[in-house]
Amino acid sequence: MSLSFVCLGLDHRHIYGMAENMIRIGARPLGYWTEGDPETLAGFAKRFPDMPRIAHLEDALALGADLALVSAIPADRAALSITAMQAGHDVMTDKPGCTTLDQLDEIKACVATTGRIWSINFSERFEVPCVTLADALVAAGEIGSVVHTTGLGPHRLNRATRPDWFFERERYGGILTDIASHQIDQFLHFTGSTSAEIAMSHVANHANPDDPGLQDLGEIALRSDHASGYIRVDWYTPDALPNWGDGRLTLLGTKGFIELRKYVDLATGAGTDTLILSNGTRAEAIDARDAGLPYFERLADDITHRTETAMTQAHCFEVMRLALIAQEMAER
Template sequence: MTTPLRFAAIGIDHRHVYGMAANMIDAGAVFAGWHTEGHPNTEEGFVERFPEVPRAADAQALLDDPGIELILLSGIPRDRAGWAARAMEAGKDVLSDKPGCTTEDQLAMLQDTVARTGRIWSIDFSERFEVPAVTRAAELVAEGAVGRVIQTLGIGPHRLNRPSRPDWFFDRAAYGGILTDIASHQIDQFLFFTGSTDATVTLARVANYANPDDPGLQDFGEIALQSPQGHGYIRVDWYTPDALPTWGDGRLTILGTEGYIELRKYVDVGQPGTDHLILVNGTRSEKIDASGAGLPFFARLIADIRDRSDTAMTQAHVFKVCALSLQAQAMAEAANA
């Protein structure tokens, strides 16, 4: 019988770590320990969810533990690349919260570290990997339900939740900019659904329209992408109104030559539940409850760690998403200079 994979977490400054750890456990892994600097406001919720998991005295103790194979990272974004490199040098594979890096230099360092160590550096693009509706959409696309995908339109609105945000949230250097951060989700989905391995950023803009007292915050961003396979448009923001019953009305429209799919991932106002999928093609026009489609990424990652394979998400894809995010961020800020 195969021994379950053991993982640990370093840095819990973003609540995404809750889902990352829970999904690894659901896939059969064992949460062996965690460490974070200080006491971020995420700690109480984290301990409530994982009360039996011990807090290590320091992060190095987790890196030195030969029984731990995978490190989850959800610390302050600017620190994640450094911890990822340390973990890989210690012989661990890594699953990072997004953004996995915040500068071009960090990305180059991670590429070098992966090449030298042969370790896996992955990112949990939760708006794909933690959304059952995206799983079902991928199945439908693979079945040819909409023909050849030629465009994605992805929006990622978020609620600001100002009282709960730490100082680093408003520091451009700490979080990397809105396109490096949030829009990485939509870039990932564009590449995946169009089957693109590269793309050109043809438009990139960032702005702060509603929070002038926080000049480091970018509360609006947009990107246009083009590849030989298709086109993409992305809009991200921090404007989710308080009346919406969830943190953001995230949507994805997948346009094919023979139909389209629209995902209303987290809410469809006036309707119960999540994971609403609309499919329209030559023979079908229907709304599908995709909430039971599953989240295969985490089990595939465990298999990749064991088999040294590349099935959950290729390393080249991870690097390309980060490169395009950073390119778009730099282009947008240059336009504002």
């Protein structure tokens, strides 16, 4: 593959998976730039020892990469993405892709004028093999029409490793903008909805009173013209759980249901990527670890052919619009 990429900003660990998956499909890393020395830097250098650090952003942009991977502080991602697109790069950014509606408008304008691709790596869909299998089962009609989704996104706080910006509302964007964008993406995708409205949203800080900028619980109820959904996200993963969170997604169809136990399944001890399917002829748990991660290859193909097979641009914009509206509603 002739596709090349550059990493811009290493402030969130999601940059590890973004880079690893692009290298896995044959893309060539040209280098990385990041502001200062974020906590993630040592882990990045260990994983990618041959990727050179570029001292200045302008020099990183001048390397001529096809794609920029952006994982800076959330509030800085929009400006960095716009700078990369104006320099001729397509962009894969970590979620959230932006933290205000004004930033989203600026990104839309930049995409319109440059013709670049702005894609958000919703890792809770794109880096989870059981979601790939769920895609195939829904497309095959195994549970009929999906009319409701329940998305749960619990996370471990890991306070000792969190940088200062993690506790600053204006820097991370709020819990619904940040985490719940994953579940909004999954709602729109699996219900086949092009748009939706926020029926209810709520944020709170129940367990971290010394960090008033942190929101540790968030909820959303949303609906489209043919489906509805509920989302709960939090920072309450207990220490004894063997991973960072028991993330789950339930798809309710008119002929059955699918439950995805993405990261852990304490009931069976099966590990990651357990898919539970029940319909008129089947009721079983399926090991979906080998279902694949097609987003990265599809994005590479989209960059080459200027198509929208990985995710449509309209979908990407709509996910962030809904997340930002939900955040504003909750805080009002």
